[in-house]
Amino acid sequence: MEEVNESRTISVDVSNEMRTSYLNYAMSVIVSRALPDVRDGLKPVHRRILFDMFEMGLRANTSFKKCARIVGDVLGKYHPHGDASVYDALVRLAQDFSLRYPVVNPQGNFGSIDGDPAAAMRYTEAKMSRIGEEMLQDIQKETVNFGPNYDDSMQEPTVLPASFPFLLANGSSGIAVGMATNMAPHNLQEICDAISAVIDNPDITIDELMEHIKGPDFPSGGIICGLQGIKDAFMTGRGKIVVRSVYEIETSERDHDQIVFTEIPYQVNKADLVKKIDDLRKDGAIPMISVVRDESDRKGIRIVVELKVGAEPMVVLNQLFARTALQSNFNVNNLALVQGRPQMLTLKDMLVYYIRHREEVVTRRTQFDLRKAQERAHILRGLKIGLDNIDEVIQIIKDSADNAIAADRLVSRFGLDQIQAQAIIDMKLGRLSHLETSKILEELADLEQKIAYYQEVLSDEGKILKLVQSEVRALPSSLVPKDRRLTKIAREELGQSTLEDFIKDEQVVVLISNKGFAKRIRAEEYEAHGRAGKGTRTTKLQDGDFVNHMFVAFTHEYVMFVTNAGKAYYTKVFEIPEASKTAKGTSIKNILQLETTEKITSIISFKEFSEDHYLMMATRDGVVKKVSLNNFVNAKVRGIRALFLDEGDELLSCDLIQEGDEVMLITKLGRGLRFRQDNVRAMGRASRGVRGIRLLANDQVAGLLKVDSTKRILMITENGQGKQVNFDSFTVHGRGTQGQKIYRLGGKASFIVGVLSVDDENDVVCATLMGQTLRVHVNAISIQGRNAAGVKVVSMKFAGDSIVAIASTERDDEEEVEIPEQAPVEIEGIVDEDEEEDDIPVEDDVPATEPSDNE
The missing domain is CATH 3.30.1360.40 (Gyrase A; domain 2)
Structure with missing residues (x-):
């Protein structure tokens, strides 16, 4: 016997198969699950639920039936998916906090606005509401097309007649593959007025339609703030509507x-x-x-x-x-199926498509009524002929062997057709009475009038539209006679009334601890002390936490937080919670969406975003970068990239500058470089920056200052030493040089903690590792030369304590304590040994690890 070796392997291209299969799946989700039809506003599952309830006879005036029975019937006949999907859809159709006009009447626990789920479907009951009935009105008059169900054993409607404008009135939401819909509910009376207006004037504009439909009308009420979001949604299909409690x-x-x-x-x-x-x-x-x-x-x-x-x-x-x-955004996305394809819809589009659907439904209904009226009139005309010749008709029937022969003889004798002849044969003898005969004649006359009316309506599209219009106008009074708008609309945009209107614009000190706790304290709460005073506690520290950032600003200003990772965030000062001196504050993560590894390294304040102002940034390794402040307007609490850092480097300090400014970079080991800001060209956010200062071995940048001839440079070391130096003590050098000596370190002072730009109208506030703070008048700190070692500014209250942060604030004229003796390390007029190296230019060949001028 010859062996047959037939291969059962089919070779296919995997990429084509995946592409085709995924596309089929995506279209199935879009068309058959997630998006509503623009005509009746329903997804397939909702349409099947309502149609099944209609077939079960669950009208508004009938008794309730168990939801389990409804769900089981829908699953068995039309929707072969999980019972949870059907029951969840049924529950939502009945929730008055989900739908503006529910189409199902519930009985039992159908969930709550608190998020409580509905009871199991074996406990709950439901039936259609009057509005639900309206969705299926005239469906038995061949007004919509039917198609086979999933197993081709039954027919189901592809769309409902929907004399109630479900999509506009209740909205819809759903997520498909690659697209989503989120449509707002509206007030029925306003919708009906708008539909009537479109029928009267097909060229009506959106602005004119907004005179009828004021905006969304949510079932939970609320207040819509401003009209712009509503207008955007109506004109484009997309818009952000701000809703307040x-x-x-x-x-x-x-x-x-x-x-x-x-x-x-x-x-x-x-x-x-x-x-x-x-x-x-x-x-x-x-x-x-x-x-x-x-x-x-x-x-x-x-x-x-x-x-x-x-x-x-x-x-x-x-x-x-x-x-x-309590204030939320409803992001409108009017996406619905138009002839089976997803389409973004304006307000007028939705109204026009609904009118077209109703026009088709009314036309098909009228055609059905006309056909039925003509069929009935045809029979009645035959009965009239029979009644007019009743004696002869009776004789023909009596003389005939059977009904078939009698029908044929009636057809040939009176010119009837088989239908009329059979109607005469089937007529009861009781119809021969004078009263019954009159009823037949009256019915015929009435039908002839209806036939004339139906023919007149069908002959004129305008009359069809008028009929649609009259039916729409009658909906509010018949379905929801006491309906009123639930959502109020405030014409003023939200920006015209903000939190700033209720916050006093005052100077505050912002403190941020090493573990990320932030608070603001009024600046006047700091008591001014003499130089070398002991200070007061401003933070209740726990688990080794300490204050490492301080900033002074006004409550209405913006505060930009720049992190060591090169990202920028901003908020308003008043949004940082106010707290007492001893409170630890609120986690900064409650205010900003910081990443786990990010630490705030610099904080600046400003009144508004401007293209004329720039953010000058400096890294620990001496890289600088200049970016227009306007580039950060979208940063907010989520943050955006300000600088791309080299590996191992981190962003250290920032300042605001504008055209004509000069800046100084000051290092921890006492070098200062003054250069013009235009030596650094403005860059985009997604760039690395350029070399700012050439650092000596083991040195790092301590701070960046904007040069101001009316102010001085104030420096504080980790052990509380400090001094002031005039900006004029430094000459302008080229970017990328080593600069000049600015502080003589030695003895107990190992490095500079921070630098400030100050004048006699300022106080300096110092914070220590253990939470001690001290406010000192700036004019109590000596102005010294570049080579001086400074004076004692802060006396530590605790052994092992050290300065970790400094900030400036407005002067507070309190009585000062006695100024202690100056430290003997100050040296004036001594020439810097390293002065010859102060102006070393940058090398032409920059190593690959150094930042260049290329973004």
């Missing part, structure tokens, strides 16, 4: 102010919201909150935020809006 300020029984929220933004989980507010209270991020309570019941939402004595309600309120979902 509705609140009242009341007085509690303890005479404390309390903020009561009665409406929250759409799709916000109330339980999570209350927990977030309480977490902010516990963390001290909003310290003026005393208690948070959820007093909501079936009558409505009531979230009570009780304040401490002396708290400013509007300040707390705006902090809550900034930090919680």
